Amino acid sequence: MTKAKENIFDFTLFKRLFQYIKPYKIIFFSLVALVILLAILSTATPYITKYAIDNSIAVKAPKSFLFYVLIMFAVLIFQTIFQLAFIYYAAWLGQNLVKDVRVKLFNHLLSFKMKYYDTSSVGVLITRAVTDMERIADIFGQGLFTIFRDLLAMIVVFGVMIYINWRLSLIVFIMLPLLMYATRIFQKYMKVTFEEVRNEVSNLNSYVQERITGMKILQLFTREAIDYKNFTVINERHKKAWLKTVWYNSIFFPLADLVSSISIGLVAWYGGLNIVLKGTDVSQGDLIAFVMFIPMLFRPLRQMADNFNTLQMGMVAATRVFKILDTTSQIDDNGTHVAEHFKGNINFNKVFFNYVEDETVLNGISFDVKQGETVAIVGATGAGKSTIINLLNRFYEIKDGVISIDGMDIKQITLESLRTQIAVVLQDVFLFADTILNNITLNNADITEAQVEAAAKDIGVHDFIASLPGGYHYNVKERGVMLSSGQRQLISFLRAYVTNPSILVLDEATSSVDSHSEQLIQNATDKMTNGRTSIVIAHRLATVKKADKIIVMDAGEIVEEGTHAQLLKKEKGYYKNLYEVQFLKEEVI
Missing domain, CATH: 3.40.50.300 (P-loop containing nucleotide triphosphate hydrolases)
Incomplete structure (x- = not known):
C-alpha cells in the first residue's frame, strides 16, 4: 500500500476545497455553530432523565416530574429545529460549492487543445463533471460536518458521563479503544476500496457511452455478442469493487454493535448489582442515564465510520476533478492583436x-x-x-x-x-x-x-x-x-x-x-x-x-x-x- 493511500484524510486537498467555501463563509460558520449546539443538546435528554428519576420517581414527587417532562419537551423541539437547519444548510453548502467547481471545470475543459480530447475518454470526462461532482457535494452534506458533529457529541457525552459517575464511565471506556482501533483499520481499507470503485465507475461509464454512440457500427458488423461479453466483464469488475465495500461494512458494523451491547451489559451488571446491594456508587438515575449514554457514545463512532465512507468517496472524486483542473493543455493565447476583419492573405x-x-x-x-x-x-x-x-x-x-x-x-x-x-x-x-x-x-x-x-x-x-x-x-x-x-x-x-x-x-x-x-x-x-x-x-x-x-x-x-x-x-x-x-x-x- 502506497503512502498516499495510507493517508486517511488529505488535509492539503481539503484546504484546496475550502477555497471554494469563502463566498459562503457565513453559512459555513453558522453550520459550525449548529454542530456545537446539537452536540450539547444531545446529552440533555439522558441528563434530564437521570434527575427526573432520582429527584422525582425515586422519591415519589410527581409535581417535580412534570417540570422535567416540560424541560425535555422543550429540548426536543429545539433539537429538531436545529437538526433540520443543519441538514438543509449542509446540503445547500455542498451543492453551491459543487456548482462553482463544476462551472470552473467546464470552463477549463472549453479551453483545452484538441489533442487532449484526442487522447481522453468522453465517458471518463462525463463521470468527472457529473458523478464525481455529486460525491464532492456529499463531503459537506453527509461527510465532514456530520463527522464533526458526531465527534463533538462524543466528547460532550464523554465529559458528562465522567461528571455523573466516573466508575460506570471507566467500564465503558475500557471497551472504547477496541472500537476506535477497528474504526481506524476500517477507514484505511475503505479509502483504497473507494478509489477502486471510482476507477470502475469511470470505466463502466466510458464503455457504455462509447457503445451507445457507436451502436450503428456494432449492429452493422454484428458485434452485439462480443460487446455484450466485454460489458459483462467490466460490469463484473464494477460489482466486485462495490462488494469489497460491502464486505468491510459487514465486518465493522456488527462488531461496533457487539462492543456497544457488551458495554451496556457490563454497566447494567455493575450498576444493577450496586443498586440491589444498596451501594452508594450508582443511583437508579445514573444507571438509566448510562444505558442511554452508551449508544450515544458508540453510535457516533459507528456513524463516523459510515460517514467517513462518504467523505472518502468525496475526497477521491475531488482528487480526480482537481487532476483535470491542474492539467495545462491550453493553447497559449498571448496574442495582443484583435482582428476585426482579415483581407485574407x-x-x-x-x-x-x-x-x-x-x-x-x-x-x-x-x-x-x-x-x-x-x-x-x-x-x-x-x-x-x-x-x-x-x-x-x-x-x-x-x-x-x-x-x-x-x-x-x-x-x-x-x-x-x-x-x-x-x-x-x-x-x-x-x-x-x-x-x-x-x-x-x-x-x-x-x-x-x-x-x-x-x-x-x-x-x-x-x-x-x-x-x-x-x-x-x-x-x-x-x-x-x-x-x-x-x-x-x-x-x-x-x-x-x-x-x-x-x-x-x-x-x-x-x-x-x-x-x-x-x-x-x-x-x-x-x-x-x-x-x-x-x-x-x-x-x-x-x-x-x-x-x-x-x-x-x-x-x-x-x-x-x-x-x-x-x-x-x-x-x-x-x-x-x-x-x-x-x-x-x-x-x-
Whole structure:
C-alpha cells in the first residue's frame, strides 16, 4: 500500500476545497455553530432523565416530574429545529460549492487543445463533471460536518458521563479503544476500496457511452455478442469493487454493535448489582442515564465510520476533478492583436507538425493564398490536408515554422478574434440536440432569426428548412439524427455563412449525399467562396476545376501546385494521375 493511500484524510486537498467555501463563509460558520449546539443538546435528554428519576420517581414527587417532562419537551423541539437547519444548510453548502467547481471545470475543459480530447475518454470526462461532482457535494452534506458533529457529541457525552459517575464511565471506556482501533483499520481499507470503485465507475461509464454512440457500427458488423461479453466483464469488475465495500461494512458494523451491547451489559451488571446491594456508587438515575449514554457514545463512532465512507468517496472524486483542473493543455493565447476583419492573405512558411512525437504529419510545407482566392487541396488520405485546417485555427501548436494572415503571425492574434474571422465547414458535421436555428447561431444573441433566414435564402437552403415541421425551430435531436447527411451538411454551410467570415475553410464532403443535396451544397459552395479567401479540401472535380490554385499533397509534403490546366500538362504528375484515377471517372459519369 502506497503512502498516499495510507493517508486517511488529505488535509492539503481539503484546504484546496475550502477555497471554494469563502463566498459562503457565513453559512459555513453558522453550520459550525449548529454542530456545537446539537452536540450539547444531545446529552440533555439522558441528563434530564437521570434527575427526573432520582429527584422525582425515586422519591415519589410527581409535581417535580412534570417540570422535567416540560424541560425535555422543550429540548426536543429545539433539537429538531436545529437538526433540520443543519441538514438543509449542509446540503445547500455542498451543492453551491459543487456548482462553482463544476462551472470552473467546464470552463477549463472549453479551453483545452484538441489533442487532449484526442487522447481522453468522453465517458471518463462525463463521470468527472457529473458523478464525481455529486460525491464532492456529499463531503459537506453527509461527510465532514456530520463527522464533526458526531465527534463533538462524543466528547460532550464523554465529559458528562465522567461528571455523573466516573466508575460506570471507566467500564465503558475500557471497551472504547477496541472500537476506535477497528474504526481506524476500517477507514484505511475503505479509502483504497473507494478509489477502486471510482476507477470502475469511470470505466463502466466510458464503455457504455462509447457503445451507445457507436451502436450503428456494432449492429452493422454484428458485434452485439462480443460487446455484450466485454460489458459483462467490466460490469463484473464494477460489482466486485462495490462488494469489497460491502464486505468491510459487514465486518465493522456488527462488531461496533457487539462492543456497544457488551458495554451496556457490563454497566447494567455493575450498576444493577450496586443498586440491589444498596451501594452508594450508582443511583437508579445514573444507571438509566448510562444505558442511554452508551449508544450515544458508540453510535457516533459507528456513524463516523459510515460517514467517513462518504467523505472518502468525496475526497477521491475531488482528487480526480482537481487532476483535470491542474492539467495545462491550453493553447497559449498571448496574442495582443484583435482582428476585426482579415483581407485574407494566408502564408504557411516551412511549417512542421506532428500529432505524436517522431511521427511527422507536415514536413516543412510552404504555400500562399492570396486575398479572394479559392485554393483547393487534394491528396490521398493521411496526406495532411485536414491538419492544415486545424493549424490555421490554432487547434494545435506547430512544431516549427510560421503561419501568418495578412503578414501577421497568427500567434500574435487573439484566439477569439482569429477563430471568429475564420469559418470552418467540416466533413464530419456535428449538430446539437436543439433547434435548427440554435444549431446555426450557436445561441449567439447578435445573430437574429431574420439574418439566418436571409442567409439561407442567399445560399439556397431556405426552402429545405422551411419544409421541415416547425421550420427553423425544428429540433434535430442528438447529433442531428432527424436529418440526412446532406441536410446536416447544408446546416453546417449555413452556420459558417451566417457569421460573414473573412476566411472560409471547407472540408467539402458530398460522397454520401443524394444528388439533390449535392447540387445544393455545390451551389452553396460557389456562393460562399465567391470573392472570399477560401481553402477547400476538395472531394469533387467541380470544386477542383473552379479553384484559382490547386495544392497537391502527399505524405505531409506539397508535391505539386498550380491550376487545373497547368497540373494536367505535367507528364506523370501526381495530380494528373489522381485526375485520371478519380476525377476523370466522375467527369465521365
